[in-house]
Amino acid sequence: MRATMIHGPGDIRLETRPDPQIRHDTDAIVQVVRSCVCGSDLWPYRGVRGTDEPRPIGHEFIGTVVERGAAVTALRDGDFVIAPFTFSDGDCAACRRGLTTSCARGGVWGTPCAEGGFHDGGQGDYVRVPLAGATLARLPQQPEVGMYRDLLALSDVMGTGHHAALSAKVGPGDTVVVVGDGAVGQCAVAAAARLGAERIVMMSRRNDRQTLARRMGATDVVSERGADGIAAALEVLGGPADAALECVGTEESFDQCLGVLRPGGRLGYVGVPATSPTLPLDRLFGQNISVAGGMAPVRPYIDELLPDVLTGKLFPGLVFDRAVPLTEVDRAYSMMDQRKSIKTMLTH
Amino acid sequence: MRATMIHGPGDIRLETRPDPQIRHDTDAIVQVVRSCVCGSDLWPYRGVRGTDEPRPIGHEFIGTVVERGAAVTALRDGDFVIAPFTFSDGDCAACRRGLTTSCARGGVWGTPCAEGGFHDGGQGDYVRVPLAGATLARLPQQPEVGMYRDLLALSDVMGTGHHAALSAKVGPGDTVVVVGDGAVGQCAVAAAARLGAERIVMMSRRNDRQTLARRMGATDVVSERGADGIAAALEVLGGPADAALECVGTEESFDQCLGVLRPGGRLGYVGVPATSPTLPLDRLFGQNISVAGGMAPVRPYIDELLPDVLTGKLFPGLVFDRAVPLTEVDRAYSMMDQRKSIKTMLTH
Numbered sequence: 161m162r163a164t165m166i167h168g169p170g171d172i173r174l175e176t177r178p179d180p181q182i183r184h185d186t187d188a189i190v191q192v193v194r195s196c197v198c199g200s201d202l203w204p205y206r207g208v209r210g211t212d213e214p215r216p217i218g219h220e221f222i223g224t225v226v227e228r229g230a231a232v233t234a235l236r237d238g239d240f241v242i243a244p245f246t247f248s249d250g251d252c253a254a255c256r257r258g259l260t261t262s263c264a265r266g267g268v269w270g271t272p273c274a275e276g277g278f279h280d281g282g283q284g285d286y287v288r289v290p291l292a293g294a295t296l297a298r299l300p301q302q303p304e305v306g307m308y309r310d311l312l313a314l315s316d317v318m319g320t321g322h323h324a325a326l327s328a329k330v331g332p333g334d335t336v337v338v339v340g341d342g343a344v345g346q347c348a349v350a351a352a353a354r355l356g357a358e359r360i361v362m363m364s365r366r367n368d369r370q371t372l373a374r375r376m377g378a379t380d381v382v383s384e385r386g387a388d389g390i391a392a393a394l395e396v397l398g399g400p401a402d403a404a405l406e407c408v409g410t411e412e413s414f415d416q417c418l419g420v421l422r423p424g425g426r427l428g429y430v431g432v433p434a435t436s437p438t439l440p441l442d443r444l445f446g447q448n449i450s451v452a453g454g455m456a457p458v459r460p461y462i463d464e465l466l467p468d469v470l471t472g473k474l475f476p477g478l479v480f481d482r483a484v485p486l487t488e489v490d491r492a493y494s495m496m497d498q499r500k501s502i503k504t505m506l507t508h
Numbered sequence: 509m510r511a512t513m514i515h516g517p518g519d520i521r522l523e524t525r526p527d528p529q530i531r532h533d534t535d536a537i538v539q540v541v542r543s544c545v546c547g548s549d550l551w552p553y554r555g556v557r558g559t560d561e562p563r564p565i566g567h568e569f570i571g572t573v574v575e576r577g578a579a580v581t582a583l584r585d586g587d588f589v590i591a592p593f594t595f596s597d598g599d600c601a602a603c604r605r606g607l608t609t610s611c612a613r614g615g616v617w618g619t620p621c622a623e624g625g626f627h628d629g630g631q632g633d634y635v636r637v638p639l640a641g642a643t644l645a646r647l648p649q650q651p652e653v654g655m656y657r658d659l660l661a662l663s664d665v666m667g668t669g670h671h672a673a674l675s676a677k678v679g680p681g682d683t684v685v686v687v688g689d690g691a692v693g694q695c696a697v698a699a700a701a702r703l704g705a706e707r708i709v710m711m712s713r714r715n716d717r718q719t720l721a722r723r724m725g726a727t728d729v730v731s732e733r734g735a736d737g738i739a740a741a742l743e744v745l746g747g748p749a750d751a752a753l754e755c756v757g758t759e760e761s762f763d764q765c766l767g768v769l770r771p772g773g774r775l776g777y778v779g780v781p782a783t784s785p786t787l788p789l790d791r792l793f794g795q796n797i798s799v800a801g802g803m804a805p806v807r808p809y810i811d812e813l814l815p816d817v818l819t820g821k822l823f824p825g826l827v828f829d830r831a832v833p834l835t836e837v838d839r840a841y842s843m844m845d846q847r848k849s850i851k852t853m854l855t856h
Contacts, residue, residue: 254771259796262771327798414789423602423610433793438786441762445781445802448607450675452798 163284164489166217169207172490177216180280180288185229188292190241194312195221195282195506196480197492198245199342200432205493208434218283219245219269220315222308223508225296226286234293240303241296242466243282243289244458245269245316250294260459265291282315283489283506297462300470309477309505310469313347314462317503318476320430321347321407322465323456325355328403328428332356335397337420338378340407340431341369343479343503346376348405348430350476353377354468361393361401363416368481369502375478386412390419401425406453411437421449429453480505511632512837514565517555520838525564528628528636533577536640538589542660543569543630543854544828545840546593547690551782553841566631567593567617568663570656571856573644574634582641588651589644590814591630591637592806593617593664598642608807613639630663631837631854645810648818657825657853658817661695665851666813666824667806668778669695669755673703675801676751676776680704683745685768686726688755688779689717691827691851694724696753696778698824701725702816709741709749711764716829717850723826734760738767749773754801759785769797777801828853 163177180189195218203209204217225239235241248255248263255263267273267290270281280287289295303311321344330336336352338345341364352360353376361380362373370381382392394400402425404417409431417427418440430453439451468474482501484492492504511525528537543566551557552565573587583589596603596611603611615621615638618629628635637643651659669692678684684700686693689712700708701724709728710721718729730740742748750773752765757779765775766788778801787799816822830849832840833856840852 257772259772262795409789424605424607429789429793433789437789439789439799441757441777441781441785441787444799445777447610448800448802448805450798450800451787451792452796452800454793454796457796 161285162486163216164218164281164486165214166204166211167214168211170205172205172217172493174487174489177284180286182227182229183275183288184290185231186291186293187229188225188232188235188289188296189227190221190223190243190287190289190296191226192221192223192282192285192287192508194308194508196312197283197496197504197506198316199344199496201493202497203432203434205497215278216270216281216284218281220312221282221287222312222315223287228292232293235296235298240299242299242311242314242462243287243296244319244462246458247290247295248459249291255294258457258460260457261455283486285508295459297459297466307469309480310475312505313476313479314465314469316458317343317479318347318350318465319458319461320344320456321349322351322461324348324405324407324428324430324453325351326428327453328405328426330355330357330403330428333358334402335359336403336405337361337363337393337401337417338405338407339363339413339416341366341373342407344430345405345407346372346479346502347476348407349373349376349378350474352405354474359397361396363389363393366499372478372502387419389416393420403428407431409433409437410435414439418443418449421447423447425449427451430456479503483507509633510834511564512566512629512834513562514552514559515562516559518553520553520565520841522835522837525632528634530575530577531623531636532638533579534639534641535577536573536580536583536637536644537575538569538571538591538635538637538644539574540569540571540630540633540635540856542656542856544660545631545844545852545854546664547692547844548780549841550845551780553845556782563626564618564629564632566629568660569630569635570660570663576640580641583644583646588647590647590659590662590810591635591644592667592810594806595638595643596807597639603642606805606808608805609803631834633856643807645807645814655817657828658823660853661824661827662810662813662817664806665691665827666695666698667809668692668804669697670699670809670813671804672696672753672755672776672778672801673699674776676753676774678703678705678751678776681706682750683707684751684753685709685711685741685749685765686753686755687711687761687764689714689721690755692778693753693755694720694827694850695824696755697721697724697726698822700753702822707745709744711737711741714847720826720829720850735767737764741768751776755779757781757785758783762787766791766797769795771795773797775799778804827851831855
């Protein structure tokens, strides 16, 4: 099969890999219909995170079940499924609490595999899915092609934005500031709107992203950054915010969030902290700022969000502003790297 | 009147200051019956925090209303009152949310005063209490002397321990680790027990503090520190904890807390971060650790906790292992500084 491999910074190749085989009776094989490039895929692409050896990449995909192990009773061949960006057993202590990203037996696509080699990545023709019955979210019927982009967004970015909003306890009437105008930040806007926030300020300097944020539900946009951005957000809201959603993962973005929060304000964070940022406790202490978030347990969120997608209430697929064939996956990376695309979908 | 002043590191003096006068019609004058020395009073005493000029010190006291401004209608002369460690108007946006420590018009005893000079400290004969009607918690009747210590603990440490437990969302059946065996940590144990925690581990190396922790409700004690302490706590609990309560304020104590928490665990922190500790976001991210707490809004907590004290269900006054007359206030500081006392009460 064809599979996208990362060899090092800037070095993305579509290569031929052996077709995946069922290894455990809890595995299933999924034929990928759509996948995409994530902001976090850009960390190794930019060399911010190292790549020790060539490995499969991509952790967001939707597709069709084509083969199953004997123990996979929850799925049938031909089922249309959404894969969350981690696999999980659904049964350990963490999963029972809904924290599937901390599953005792779980893992991430494209990482080393206990049996040797690597788990398949999502940006390829097929994926062997471990613990498939618990991992894959099955659609009640075959979706229309026009809905693929919205379903694909449930694989990571929409659930991750939702996690930011939930972690910050966004609720009806709240004022919310979103830091990060990438796909996750855009989805955080949609999540805050869905949870009833009254005012949602997106911090963004780029026209296309400002426009998208308004489509996702932002009531206001602030284009300044740093201290000016904080001042502008406070002015727009007439005071500090109830919640701030951190969707970047840098110390600067956390600083923006802390700057706009009221006493007792809630910071929800989902930006991957690739550069080891720290939080200054003395800034939190006096104002009783709370901080929650992390790697989003997307699997249960698919169940929560899918009905809104299927009934046309939520359109997270709006984050995809480009689509290219899998054969041009290297171009998808470079477009996102150069910010020519917010998020690029790959057609298989 | 007599009032305790700090002049610099190790330099505590009981001096004569003018008797306080009503300055605003929302003021009241309280004659102090009992006060005490706080762990945070030791920061300037040890020189960890500077003392630019001599100032009154002490922020925990109980006593009797002896004079009132015309607007103080909620109190009468002779009322027995508990003063929280900050004053607050009870009416601003923060106070209405219960966050009295972020009151728009509030402040702290012994700090510079808008009218010039300093607010009175609690370790003296009298205190002018601003915004007295909202600040002071009035007892329904005169308490017995034997109850003074429990009431005095509501001024700060019990409410602060309660804030740690509430911030960490401690509830029935939870496993909890408390880091910090001072008065606040001991009260955090009592708060966790009161909220229904099933297992409460106190991290403490000292016999007297271990004994006190068990009286406050700890089910287990771990005397190791650092990595050994983390390993011992995990062994005692048979796994990581649901919640950790940080009651010190150093990077080491936060590290202990992070080390014992399960994925999705909750860190409640109330230790004053005097040394500007930071939190490593990449340690929080993967495990979805949430962090909440800060300067405890003690005023509403007095209303919440007082009934349990008055009905003999809660004995936070157990933290006072020494009592000395106000004339020996310098000895009270040195006993606490040298850890000869967990918390010392001053009799007036």
